[in-house]
Amino acid sequence: MSAHWTMFGEMRFFHPGIVRDARRWAVGKSRDRAAWVDPDDLELVVSELVTNALRHSASGYNDGGVDVRLFVDPAARVMRLVVVDDGHAATKPEIPVRSWGIGDATSGRGLLIVKNLVRDMGFTIASARDRFCLLWVEM
Numbered sequence: 001m002s003a004h005w006t007m008f009g010e011m012r013f014f015h016p017g018i019v020r021d022a023r024r025w026a027v028g029k030s031r032d033r034a035a036w037v038d039p040d041d042l043e044l045v046v047s048e049l050v051t052n053a054l055r056h057s058a059s060g061y062n063d064g065g066v067d068v069r070l071f072v073d074p075a076a077r078v079m080r081l082v083v084v085d086d087g088h089a090a091t092k093p094e095i096p097v098r099s100w101g102i103g104d105a106t107s108g109r110g111l112l113i114v115k116n117l118v119r120d121m122g123f124t125i126a127s128a129r130d131r132f133c134l135l136w137v138e139m
Ligand SMILES: Nc1ncnc2c1ncn2[C@@H]1O[C@H](COP(=O)(O)OP(=O)(O)OP(=O)(O)O)[C@@H](O)[C@H]1O
Pocket: 048, 052, 053, 055, 056, 057, 085, 089, 090, 091, 092, 093, 094, 095, 106, 107, 108, 109, 110, 111, 112, 133
């Protein structure tokens, strides 16, 4: 069965306060349109994904930003959060299968936390030139 998504929010966030603003906005919006989503879980997920955009892509530059979109399939009671960064990254999101391979590193666990809070997640690297990353999660 394919999902029937309706977009109910779209916003670009700018420095300073990108993570805080995106978190507040997403939690506020989802309260009305996706009441089954745990706001504490959503806060964590938005924080990790938007922080990744800032840390790993051109969104972290002074003139950068992060796009956040919210979709809902009310019949299936699923919300989709999409975070689009400014690209130009040397890496792409490593969605862990297991927590193996991280060893003693002090970072590299954010997406493992996210994966444990969402039903499904994935990403696309769009545009050959800018290589911006569109990462989605379903909750
Ligand atoms: N938006 C992104 N663009 C490019 N690479 C990314 C992006 N998000 C994540 N990555 C890559 O995926 C890896 C895993 O992300 P993850 O959030 O789990 O770890 P981290 O950000 O390095 O550390 P932390 O534990 O503080 O979150 C990152 O180290 C980075 O190489």
